[in-house]
Amino acid sequence: MVYDENRSVMRGPRSLARAVLAALAVVAFTYGASPASAQQPQGAAPKKPAGAAQPKQTQSSWVKLCDKAKGLEKNICLTHHERLDGNTGRVLVSAALRKIEGQDSEQFLVMVPLGMAIPPGVQVRIDKEKPIPLKYTICHSAGCTAEIPATKEIVDKLRKGNKMVVAAINIAGKAIGFPVPLNGFTKAYEGAPIDNKKYQDARRQLMQMIRKRQAELAKKARDAQEKKKLEAPGLEKKQ
Secondary structure, eight states: OOOOGGGOOOOOOHHHHHHHHHHTHHHHHHHSSOSOBOSOOTTOOOOOOTTOOOOOOOSOOEEEEEEEOTTOOSEEEEEEEEEEOTTTOOEEEEEEEEEETTOSOEEEEEEEOSSBOTTTOEEEEETTSOOEEEEEEEEETTEEEEEEEOOHHHHHHHHHOSEEEEEEEBTTSOEEEEEEEOTTHHHHHHSOOOOHHHHHHHHHHHHHHHHHHHHHHHHHHHHHHHHHHHTSTTOOOOO
């Protein structure tokens, strides 16, 4: 699988990135991590419009979430990263270490959007280390998840790493890379879980902001289309 980092999938307007950080401030400043990122992570090099500045990631993008699974009286903890498309709210990539109470082993999971070629699976590369292959285990409406046992070697690489890239092949046969920053991973992994309610409240606020933006963009598109019709030859403008 060949991956060109300069062609990585990156989305999220600068203004929305600032608004997202503001919306998630209660979690970011209380727990030291923002629960969902809709900004561009450090180290990526996407194409930018002329004059646009690259927003800096000022908060850790990793959190630890713990809860009891339905029908299973055991605590399940996820040290979790998630990045959303700032225009649609769709999850572009997520990664997690999953630990089930009473089990010594952990699982390393990543999720990519639908539209990827299923047999190849994904590859995860941490900094300049050798890529780690993962096979898909399940697909659902949000995307496809691949996982492997989280060996000590993998956990150590995540602790020491700066950036991880999740690479997958889409149905057109092209490799797509999803950068994941590792700043804050160790602190989240070793620390106490954050408050689930505050996390969910902050995430809901984020999604409300994205839906509001979608409505604004749709209105602008309708207004532009209406203006175009009125200015077309042979049509009189409304008084």
